[in-house]
Amino acid sequence: MDRLRSCSLRDIRIDDPFWNKYTQLVPREVIPYQWSTLNDSVEGAEPSHAIRNFRIAAGMETGDFYGFVFQDSDVAKWLEAVAYSLSWQPDAGLEKRADDTIAVIAAAQQPDGYLDTYFIINTPGREFFNLQEGHELYCAGHMIEAGTAYYKVTGKRTLLDVCIRMADHICDVFHRPDHLAAVPGHEEIELALVKLYEVTGQEKYLKMAKDFIDRRGQEPNYLENESKNPGWTQIFANMQDYSADYSQSDRPVRMQTRAEGHAVRAVYLYSAMADVAYYAHDESLLAACERLWEDITQRQMYITGGIGSSGILERFTTDYHLPNEGAYAESCASVGLALFCRRMSQITHDAKYMDTAETALCNTVLAGIAQDGKSFFYVNPLAVWPEACMKHTSLEHVKPVRQKWFSCACCPPNIARTLASLGEYCYFENEEGLWVNLFVSGQVDLLRGGKKFTLTVKTRFPFDGSVSMTIRGEGAMDGKLMVRIPSYVKAYSFTVKGQETRPEVEKGYAAIGGLSDGDTVEVKFSIPAEYVHADPKLRADEGRVAIRKGPVVYCLEETDNGDNLEQILADTAAPLCEEYREDLLGGTLIIHAEGCRSMIEGLPEGCLYGTGHTVYRPAELTLVPYAYWDNRKTGEMQVWMREKFH
Numbered sequence: 001m002d003r004l005r006s007c008s009l010r011d012i013r014i015d016d017p018f019w020n021k022y023t024q025l026v027p028r029e030v031i032p033y034q035w036s037t038l039n040d041s042v043e044g045a046e047p048s049h050a051i052r053n054f055r056i057a058a059g060m061e062t063g064d065f066y067g068f069v070f071q072d073s074d075v076a077k078w079l080e081a082v083a084y085s086l087s088w089q090p091d092a093g094l095e096k097r098a099d100d101t102i103a104v105i106a107a108a109q110q111p112d113g114y115l116d117t118y119f120i121i122n123t124p125g126r127e128f129f130n131l132q133e134g135h136e137l138y139c140a141g142h143m144i145e146a147g148t149a150y151y152k153v154t155g156k157r158t159l160l161d162v163c164i165r166m167a168d169h170i171c172d173v174f175h176r177p178d179h180l181a182a183v184p185g186h187e188e189i190e191l192a193l194v195k196l197y198e199v200t201g202q203e204k205y206l207k208m209a210k211d212f213i214d215r216r217g218q219e220p221n222y223l224e225n226e227s228k229n230p231g232w233t234q235i236f237a238n239m240q241d242y243s244a245d246y247s248q249s250d251r252p253v254r255m256q257t258r259a260e261g262h263a264v265r266a267v268y269l270y271s272a273m274a275d276v277a278y279y280a281h282d283e284s285l286l287a288a289c290e291r292l293w294e295d296i297t298q299r300q301m302y303i304t305g306g307i308g309s310s311g312i313l314e315r316f317t318t319d320y321h322l323p324n325e326g327a328y329a330e331s332c333a334s335v336g337l338a339l340f341c342r343r344m345s346q347i348t349h350d351a352k353y354m355d356t357a358e359t360a361l362c363n364t365v366l367a368g369i370a371q372d373g374k375s376f377f378y379v380n381p382l383a384v385w386p387e388a389c390m391k392h393t394s395l396e397h398v399k400p401v402r403q404k405w406f407s408c409a410c411c412p413p414n415i416a417r418t419l420a421s422l423g424e425y426c427y428f429e430n431e432e433g434l435w436v437n438l439f440v441s442g443q444v445d446l447l448r449g450g451k452k453f454t455l456t457v458k459t460r461f462p463f464d465g466s467v468s469m470t471i472r473g474e475g476a477m478d479g480k481l482m483v484r485i486p487s488y489v490k491a492y493s494f495t496v497k498g499q500e501t502r503p504e505v506e507k508g509y510a511a512i513g514g515l516s517d518g519d520t521v522e523v524k525f526s527i528p529a530e531y532v533h534a535d536p537k538l539r540a541d542e543g544r545v546a547i548r549k550g551p552v553v554y555c556l557e558e559t560d561n562g563d564n565l566e567q568i569l570a571d572t573a574a575p576l577c578e579e580y581r582e583d584l585l586g587g588t589l590i591i592h593a594e595g596c597r598s599m600i601e602g603l604p605e606g607c608l609y610g611t612g613h614t615v616y617r618p619a620e621l622t623l624v625p626y627a628y629w630d631n632r633k634t635g636e637m638q639v640w641m642r643e644k645f646h
């Protein structure tokens, strides 16, 4: 296996009409806003207390721990987003703030390397006794991701050294006799330990990651038996009927064929399995990853790249069970799906995984954040009737408007770190050449055969399928340009140095060689807006259609189409009309469709049930990208529309 490397974020500049309005939000709005929330200074937002927890654990303040057992991870993800952001937008003030925060974290670390403020404050001396619920290894993983990212960008070792001491302690504890079979309840540490191995070259971190993966699901089941240990105490009341499939530990990972359980845990695990499969040359582990990706994308994923449909326990349910109104589809789960798929593309050189990553990024991840960067979705439904999203009902988990913050605030900083590291999805590199995955205007600097080059990309993708790429540099470039041909493309053409060419395509990448300074590659992808249907086994979408243009899924909003969107039927025989609107939603392509509204005539006023007949009145439909819904007036939203009978 030859793994493709993501290009360094320092070498990538994104300046793109589709992505700018989100990526540029990160340093300008999201990072300062999230800093305020972590310090509890946003009025009306759920309190976080996350920074104070570290200060209390460090002895700098007195007080009680507040928040969830995994509160520390919000600070870690914020730091990771800061690191990525500093890599392309240096900011001395922000770096100082990060350094000061890291100093507090370092001060909270225990002499043996242990670091988790919930347990330091609440149960000092008792660590790793409840892995099923405790999240210590999850928080440790996020801190390692922050520490390695911050070191790579700034060269500063303080947080990296904290993480090394913490990881050394973990390697020690989890090779003691009482923890020899122990695994994390919430996966995350595994992929983080691989990152620590990559930065330090210390094999023991890779081995610990592999041990955690190999141990998972073996008998006797550590997580199931843990509660029988003396002194074990429950943290979450709703975990009393814990079952091993919830944490993907009901069977060894190489025997898993179906994505099960908590969706975020699942995709973090699969990401680490892909990493370890690569480093350990483990074909059976890679085969398991391929099977799990197929299962997700063929039976368990929303058209928006959302996964984990159950509002209870944030988990996968059964095949084709993808309810629209009651969808859970946590933002973090789509972040994790993108992380998993990126790794799979890097290992297999197969573009099909990037199709899934792109779907998750362009729809659910972007929907998770408002266009002002100050409110967020945790849950991502595909149909909303705001009045029905009531507390103490089965739709309690669905919020019809983005929230300023959450008591369980995993998603907002996860979206921030993903947007700040978008460049890692855009380009890969290896001996063969530069791999262009996402079509994003901007530049990437390269060193090929000791010579410097810059690739400039100009495009209005995904609202337009034309992509222009120009190479500048020191003469002839070593290697090829490998351009992804997404699976949704109807047709494509390449013009290289002014000549139309038909490049060879392997696993979804077109290879273009012989490029030198000044050469241009023009690609035209045909990506018209189109109606799509779902497999009839997907009951929630039976008799319905959605509209997609390239990777972007569209939706109806009440603002454009009136209320009661269930009355609308789309006429799939009529053409779809695309219009770019500079003035709308920060600039967007909207879709005009034809359809009708069903009404019942003859039903007496005020009569809930009665005899009548259905009539259909013509209606013009306007659709906006699903990612942009709820950025205007609060109202109904619908992705899957009823289809007009022909």
Ligand SMILES: [Zn+2]
Binding pocket: 330, 331, 332, 333, 378, 409, 410, 411, 412, 414
């Ligand atoms: Zn989340």
